[in-house]
Structure formats: C-alpha cells, structure tokens
Amino acid sequence: MHIGIIGNGFSGLMVARHLIDLGDTSLSISIFEKQHQPGRGIAYSPQSEKVLLNVVAAKMSAFPDNPTHFVEWLSKQTQFLKDDLNLLANSFVSRAMYGNYLQDLWIETKQIAQTKKIDLELLNLEITDLFCTEKTVHIHTKNNEFLVDKVILATGNQLPGNPKELTGDSMLSNRYFQNPWNYSLNPVDPKKPIFILGNGLTMVDTVMQLREQKCMNQIISLSPHGFHILPHRNFTYTLPDWISELPPSPTLLQLVSAINRQFKALHKHGISAEPLIDSIRPHTQRFWRGFSQYEKKRFMRHFRHLWGLARHRLPFVTYDIIQKERINGSLSIKSGKVISAKPVENGIQITYFDKTSKQNQTILAEVLINCTGPESDITKTNSSLLQNCLKQGYIQQDDLKLGISTNINTFETINAAGKENEKIFAIGNLLRGELWESTAVNELRSQAKNLASAILIN
Ligand SMILES: Cc1cc2nc3c(=O)[nH]c(=O)nc-3n(C[C@H](O)[C@H](O)[C@H](O)COP(=O)(O)OP(=O)(O)OC[C@H]3O[C@@H](n4cnc5c(N)ncnc54)[C@H](O)[C@@H]3O)c2cc1C
Incomplete structure (x- = not known):
C-alpha cells in the first residue's frame, strides 16, 4: 500500500513513524511538506530560541505509551547531562529544543524504515489539489502529480485569518503581517507603537521576539476581552475525583454548574483553577461529543474564551517578563475591536473601539501584526488544497467551521454527500469540530498511533 501524507509537522511525522513501526515491506510512504524542516511545523520552528513550550517536559512525549520518552531524550542533551530527571520533567524547555527532538525522531524513523525495507520519501512540495478515482488518489502540486492508494491530511495550523475590517490596501501593505510566526521588521521608528491583534500565546511569543530583535517600541495588544494571560503555578495538588459524579454525557449547564462549584471550593483555599482544568482535560473530547449542536454553539459564544484563558498558560519566567512589560507600560493590553486599518505614508493608521473608554481611538502604528491564532474556517485560509477538496465535495466543514467532518474512530473524512x-484521512486541527481539543501534543500523539493502526487494518 502506498500512503501519501500531506504535512510533516508533529502529526505527519508521528503517523509516518507508527505506520513504519506497524507496517512491513508492502508499505511505502511519501510525505509532502511545503515549508518546514521535518517534524517542526509552525510550533517548533520559532524565530526566537527564547520562546518556551507552554507545558512541562513531562507532558510532551511524542509517544502515548512511553510518557518519559521526551524527558529521557532531554537528559542526553549536552546542556542537561548533569540535571536531575525530576527537574527536567518539570521544566519548560524551548520550542526550538522540542523541534530538535522531533528532528531526531525523523532521523530515527528513516533508519527504522531502511532496516524494515519500507520505502519512505520526503518531498519538499506544496500540495494544491487532490483527485480521487476508484482505486487511486492523485495528489497534485503546481507542476506535478503523484499517485497513492490513500492520503492523510496532516496540514495542521493555518495562518491567522485576516479580519474583515482590513481592506485590500492594508493587507497588501508591508506594514501588515498576517504571519506572526515568520516576519522580518525593517528598521522601525522607535516613537510609534507596534499594534498586535490578539492577546493569547502568539501575542506573548511576538512580544518576546520583538524584544529579542531589540525592538523596544511600545506594544499595544487588542482583543475582544483583553484578558490577562495566566501563568502555570506548579501546584502539586490533585483534585479528588468529581467527574464520576456527573452523568456520562453531561449537558453544558450541568458541566458549567459543576465546574463553578469546584472552582469556588478551590478559590476558598486560595488555589487557582489549574488543578480543575487538569481534571477536566482527559474528558473534554467526550463532553464535547455529548453536547447538542445548540450547546456547542453556546459554548463557543459564552465560554470559549474563558476556557482558553484557564487552559493556555505561560511558564512563570515568561509570565514575569510580560507582567513587567505591562507594569512599566511598554505593553498595553486593551479590550475592543478594530474598526479600520489604513496604510499611510509613515505607518499604519488604526482605528479601534476601546471597550474601557467606550470610545473610538485612532493611532498611528509602525506595523500591525496579526496574532489572532490559526484560522480554522477553511474558506478563510490560504490553503488551496483544503479549499479545492471542499469545492470538489471530498470533504465538508463541520457545522461550527472548526475543521472538517471526520469519523473519529477510522479517521476517514466525510464527503459532501455525508459518506466516509x-x-x-485527517488528523490534528482539522478534527476540532469533532473533538474540540485536537491541537496539542497531548491529543495528537494518540491520534497518530490510532490513525496508523486504522489505516493498516482497513
Ligand atoms: C505557535 C504555536 C505554539 C505551540 N506550542 C505548543 C506547545 O508548547 N505544546 C503543545 O502541546 N502544543 C503546542 N502547539 C500546538 C501544535 O499545534 C501541536 O503541538 C503540533 O505542532 C501540531 O502539529 P501538526 O503536524 O498537526 O501541525 P503543524 O505543526 O502546523 O504542521 C503541519 C505541516 O503541514 C505543512 N503543510 C500544510 N499544508 C500543506 C500542503 N498543502 N502541502 C504541503 N505541506 C503542507 C505545513 O508546512 C506544516 O509544516 C503550538 C501551536 C502553535 C501554533
């Protein structure tokens, strides 16, 4: 069987690894990757060595059945040779370091494939379209075609969507960066602020990178809620089981009431929501799948941002840096909405509604950086592959447009006619509509293993 994998980030790499571990000489694999070095994807190809993983090393093993794999790999790296394993397990190491781990896994994967006489090739190409006949999938690049028996969409994180308030002028301007993970600043006027759209982990990475590039301009970050991102607090406390008291498929209301009760109990003892989130995470996919469409929509409207705030936390050192920036005023976090952004001769003129003053504000910024996070609505992404698959009816978006409809047991995508x-096949971010949490290593490592078995069994 010849399998094509589109994307060689964490998901593409780890599916290939499990296919090779489970497969034999009848298997051959072609991986297509348009941009990044093997395994790294956007997350682990940071512009700065200083940006850290947002979870501790102990939680970042690439293998679901070998939880200490990453920490053991770390302990063999020159800079950590003398460090205590327990300390390493609780450390927030750099994302670049995690990228090195994945690159080592890629080298090891190639060696295993060679030993098992399985053909494995990595082609540095962007796939733009697919075409299926009864027996074959035709994979298209701009100038070429490849034939495989089955294909896996492991296309991962897309660039942030352009807000509709931005006109053609601003999007074409060199004062606007849609890609917050790969941009370069020309020399900047130190008197004008840098304007960031979004207030999550990508905003934090961007602040860290700007400062590393010696850009000391004031930074303004604007988001609908203007929440202040929280730190990991390193609690050792584990909440007693409260989940088993819930019905197997709680309604959104039952779940929110139970969470509120637990939160108040923790709060009374001066403890943050972190142990509570940890207790919910193994069950989020089950809860999500039990919600009605109406409940999912309500969650998206009322609780998505709060969940994101409680769940996505910063390592303490990074949190400290961001706090200092806020206190000295060099980073100003605002809540509101962009109204317009217009490139002018010496900058970009941004008008936004400021929720605190309840007034429109206009400022002249040096550049505008879009840190609103990966776009999930395929119709708004830059991916011609996904858009073409959608147009041809090979895939359909889920009702909330968080990804595509997929059978989560077989990983087969669902076509426009509702058939598998x-x-x-699909993995990763594309399954967010089905699973809600389908983004982090924690979920993707099991998906990669299960997908490889599902494909080989069929
Ligand atoms: C900035 C950032 C930081 C993160 N930090 C963490 C963290 O600390 N811990 C954690 O658990 N998770 C983190 N995540 C979540 C992250 O999404 C996953 O950990 C994981 O990297 C996702 O892997 P992936 O392969 O699914 O997607 P990606 O890493 O996005 O890889 C997809 C790959 O597919 C390629 N591709 C896409 N379309 C095509 C095409 N048409 N043709 C050819 N190639 C294509 C892309 O170039 C890319 O390399 C982070 C995410 C981001 C964006």
Whole structure:
C-alpha cells in the first residue's frame, strides 16, 4: 500500500513513524511538506530560541505509551547531562529544543524504515489539489502529480485569518503581517507603537521576539476581552475525583454548574483553577461529543474564551517578563475591536473601539501584526488544497467551521454527500469540530498511533 501524507509537522511525522513501526515491506510512504524542516511545523520552528513550550517536559512525549520518552531524550542533551530527571520533567524547555527532538525522531524513523525495507520519501512540495478515482488518489502540486492508494491530511495550523475590517490596501501593505510566526521588521521608528491583534500565546511569543530583535517600541495588544494571560503555578495538588459524579454525557449547564462549584471550593483555599482544568482535560473530547449542536454553539459564544484563558498558560519566567512589560507600560493590553486599518505614508493608521473608554481611538502604528491564532474556517485560509477538496465535495466543514467532518474512530473524512472517504484521512486541527481539543501534543500523539493502526487494518 502506498500512503501519501500531506504535512510533516508533529502529526505527519508521528503517523509516518507508527505506520513504519506497524507496517512491513508492502508499505511505502511519501510525505509532502511545503515549508518546514521535518517534524517542526509552525510550533517548533520559532524565530526566537527564547520562546518556551507552554507545558512541562513531562507532558510532551511524542509517544502515548512511553510518557518519559521526551524527558529521557532531554537528559542526553549536552546542556542537561548533569540535571536531575525530576527537574527536567518539570521544566519548560524551548520550542526550538522540542523541534530538535522531533528532528531526531525523523532521523530515527528513516533508519527504522531502511532496516524494515519500507520505502519512505520526503518531498519538499506544496500540495494544491487532490483527485480521487476508484482505486487511486492523485495528489497534485503546481507542476506535478503523484499517485497513492490513500492520503492523510496532516496540514495542521493555518495562518491567522485576516479580519474583515482590513481592506485590500492594508493587507497588501508591508506594514501588515498576517504571519506572526515568520516576519522580518525593517528598521522601525522607535516613537510609534507596534499594534498586535490578539492577546493569547502568539501575542506573548511576538512580544518576546520583538524584544529579542531589540525592538523596544511600545506594544499595544487588542482583543475582544483583553484578558490577562495566566501563568502555570506548579501546584502539586490533585483534585479528588468529581467527574464520576456527573452523568456520562453531561449537558453544558450541568458541566458549567459543576465546574463553578469546584472552582469556588478551590478559590476558598486560595488555589487557582489549574488543578480543575487538569481534571477536566482527559474528558473534554467526550463532553464535547455529548453536547447538542445548540450547546456547542453556546459554548463557543459564552465560554470559549474563558476556557482558553484557564487552559493556555505561560511558564512563570515568561509570565514575569510580560507582567513587567505591562507594569512599566511598554505593553498595553486593551479590550475592543478594530474598526479600520489604513496604510499611510509613515505607518499604519488604526482605528479601534476601546471597550474601557467606550470610545473610538485612532493611532498611528509602525506595523500591525496579526496574532489572532490559526484560522480554522477553511474558506478563510490560504490553503488551496483544503479549499479545492471542499469545492470538489471530498470533504465538508463541520457545522461550527472548526475543521472538517471526520469519523473519529477510522479517521476517514466525510464527503459532501455525508459518506466516509475510504481513501482520505485527517488528523490534528482539522478534527476540532469533532473533538474540540485536537491541537496539542497531548491529543495528537494518540491520534497518530490510532490513525496508523486504522489505516493498516482497513
Ligand atoms: C505557535 C504555536 C505554539 C505551540 N506550542 C505548543 C506547545 O508548547 N505544546 C503543545 O502541546 N502544543 C503546542 N502547539 C500546538 C501544535 O499545534 C501541536 O503541538 C503540533 O505542532 C501540531 O502539529 P501538526 O503536524 O498537526 O501541525 P503543524 O505543526 O502546523 O504542521 C503541519 C505541516 O503541514 C505543512 N503543510 C500544510 N499544508 C500543506 C500542503 N498543502 N502541502 C504541503 N505541506 C503542507 C505545513 O508546512 C506544516 O509544516 C503550538 C501551536 C502553535 C501554533
């Protein structure tokens, strides 16, 4: 069987690894990757060595059945040779270091494939389209075609969507960066602020990178809620089981009431929501799947941002840096909405509604950086592959447009007629509509293993 994998980030790499571990000489694999070095993807190809993983090393093993794999790998790296394993397990190491781990896994994967006489090739190409016949999937690049028996969409994180308030002028301008993970600043006027859209982990990375590039301009970050991102507090406290008291498929209301009760109990003892979130995470996919469409929509409207705030936390050192920036005023976090952004001769003129003053504000910024996070609505992404698959009816978006409809047991995508595609599979971010949490290593490592078994069994 010849399998094509589109994307060689964490998901593409780890599916290939499990396919090779489970497969034999009848298997051959072609991986297509348009941009990044093997395994790294956007997350682990940071512009700065200083940006850290947002969870501790102990939680970042690439293998679901070998939880200490990453920490053991770390302990063999020159800079950590003398460090205590327990300290390493609780450390927040750099994302670049995690990228090195994945690159080592790629080298090891190639060696295993060679030993097992399985063909494995990595092609540095962007896939733009697919075409399925009864027996074959035709994979298209701009100038070439490849034939495989089955294909896996492991396309991962897309660039942030352009807010509709931005006109053609601003999007074409060199004062606007849609890609917050890969941009370069020309020399900047130190008197004008840098304007960041979004207030999550990508905003934090961007602040860290700007400062590393010696850009000391004032930074303004604007988001609908203007929440202050929270730190990991390193609690050792584990909440007693409260989940088993819930019905197997709690309604959104039952869940929110139970969470509130637990939160108040923790709060009374001066403890943050972190142990509570840890207790919920193994069950989020089950809860999500039990919600009605109406409940999912309510969650998205009322609780998504709060969940994101409680769940996505910063390592303490990073939190400290951001706090200092806020206190000395060099980073100003605002809540509101952009109204317009217009490039002018010496900058970009941004008008936004400021929720605190309840007034429109206009400022002249040096550049505008979009840190609103990966776009999930395929119709708004830059991916011609996903858009073409959608147009041809090979895939359909889920109702909330968080990804695509997929059978979560077989990983087969669902076509426009509502039928499973036996030849097109999906993993990762594309499954967010089905699973809600389908983004982090914590979820992707099991998906990669299960997907490899599902494909080889069929
Ligand atoms: C900035 C950032 C930081 C993160 N930090 C963490 C963290 O600390 N811990 C954690 O658990 N998770 C983190 N995540 C979540 C992260 O999404 C996952 O950990 C993981 O990297 C996702 O892997 P992936 O392979 O699914 O997607 P990606 O890493 O996005 O990889 C997809 C790959 O597919 C390629 N591709 C896409 N389309 C095509 C095409 N048409 N043709 C060819 N190639 C294509 C892309 O170039 C890319 O390399 C972070 C995410 C981001 C964006």
